[in-house]
C-alpha cells in the first residue's frame with residue numbers, strides 16, 4: 001500500500017514532526033508561562049481545559065522517542081524549541097536547563113543518524129510578551145530575533161535546517177480572527193497586525209540565523225484547498241477570498257512582497273502603518289519552502305459582515321477531526337508553491353490524520369492512517385513526476401500528543417501514547433512506514 005523509499009528520487013528525505021508544547025511537558029525544566037497555559041486555563045477554550053503541563057513527558061523520555069524515529073527508518077526529525085523554555089520571560093535571562101535540554105536532544109539526533117530540522121516557534125508565546133500585545137506588537141520582530149540568536153548560538157552548528165515560525169495562518173487568523181487558538185482574540189485589526197508581524201518576525205529571524213552561520217533556512221506555511229460550495233458566482237468569490245487570506249497571503253508576502261489584492265479593501269485599513277516598507281525584510285532569501293497540508297474546505301456565502309462566508313459540510317470521507325480526505329489538494333499546492341518559489345526545494349513538512357485509534361492486544365490497527373499516508377504520498381509522486389522540486393515528506397506526528405484546543409482527544413501519532421502511563425506503542429502505520437523506508 002505505501003510506496004517504498006526506492007519509488008522516490010535518490011536523496012528524497014522522510015521524516016516525522018512534533019512540536020515542543022504538544023509533547024515536552026511544560027511544567028518541567030524551568031519553562032516560563034505561555035499564552036497556551038492561560039488560554040487553556042480559561043473555561044470553554046480547550047476540551048476539559050487540558051494543557052501541555054505534562055503532555056507526553058518527552059522532556060524526560062526524549063531518548064526513547066528518538067529511538068522510535070531511528071527504528072522507523074526516518075531521515076529527519078522536525079522538532080521545535082519552546083521560546084518560554086529557553087527564555088522564561090520571553091526576553092532577557094536565558095534558562096540554562098532549557099538550552100541544555102535542546103542541546104542534548106540535537107546531539108541525540110545526530111548520534112542516531114537523524115537530521116535535526118528546527119522550528120523556532122510552534123505557538124507557545126511567553127506570557128510576558130503576550131502581556132505586551134504579543135503578535136499585535138511590532139516589537140515582537142526584535143524580541144523574536146533575539147530568541148533566534150540565543151538558539152542559533154547554542155544549536156546552530158549542528159542543525160540540518162531551521163525555520164522560524166510554524167504556520168503563520170494559525171498564528172494570525174486562527175488565533176486573532178477566529179479565536180480558536182491562544183490568545184483567543186476575535187478582532188480584525190489584531191488579525192491584520194498579527195499576520196503582518198509574523199512575516200516581519202520571520203524575515204528578521206532569517207537575517208539573524210543567516211548571520212549566525214545557520215544553514216538551510218526555510219519557511220513553513222499551512223494550506224487548505226478551498227472549493228466553492230456550489231456553482232454560483234457568489235460561492236466562487238467566497239472560496240477565492242478564503243484562498244486569499246489562508247493560502248496566498250503569506251507565500252505571496254514571502255516571495256513576491258505583496259498581499260493578495262482581493263483582501264485589501266477590508267484588510268488594508270487594519271495593517272500597521274508603513275507595512276509596505278517591511279517587505280525588504282520579509283523577502284529574505286530562503287533555501288527551501290515547507291508545506292503543511294491536511295484537508296480541503298467547501299466555502300459558500302453567508303451574508304453578514306466581511307468576510308461573509310463559511311464552511312459547508314462536504315461529502316468525502318472524513319478523519320477524526322471531521323476533515324475531508326482530499327489528497328488532490330496536496331498535489332495542487334505543490335504546484336502552487338512552485339509558482340511562487342520557483343526551483344527552491346519543497347518539503348511536505350506536515351501531513352497526517354487523526355483517527356479513533358484503539359489499543360488492543362499491544363497494537364493499534366490504523367489501516368485508515370496507512371491509506372491516508374499512501375494516498376498523499378501518491379500525490380507527492382505525481383507532482384515529482386511532473387517536475388515539482390519536492391525533496392522530502394514529513395509525517396505529522398511521531399506521537400499522539402496535545403492537539404491544542406481539542407486536548408488529548410485527537411490522536412495523530414504513528415506511535416500511540418497512553419496518557420495515564422505515558423507508555424508508547426508503535427501503531428501499524430509506524431511498522432508499515434518502517435518497512436517502506438528501509439534503506
Ligand code: FCB
Nearest residue numbers: 019166167222396403412
Ligand atoms: C497543524 C499544526 C500541528 C498539529 C496539526 C494537526 O496545523 O502545526 O501542531 O496541530 O495541525
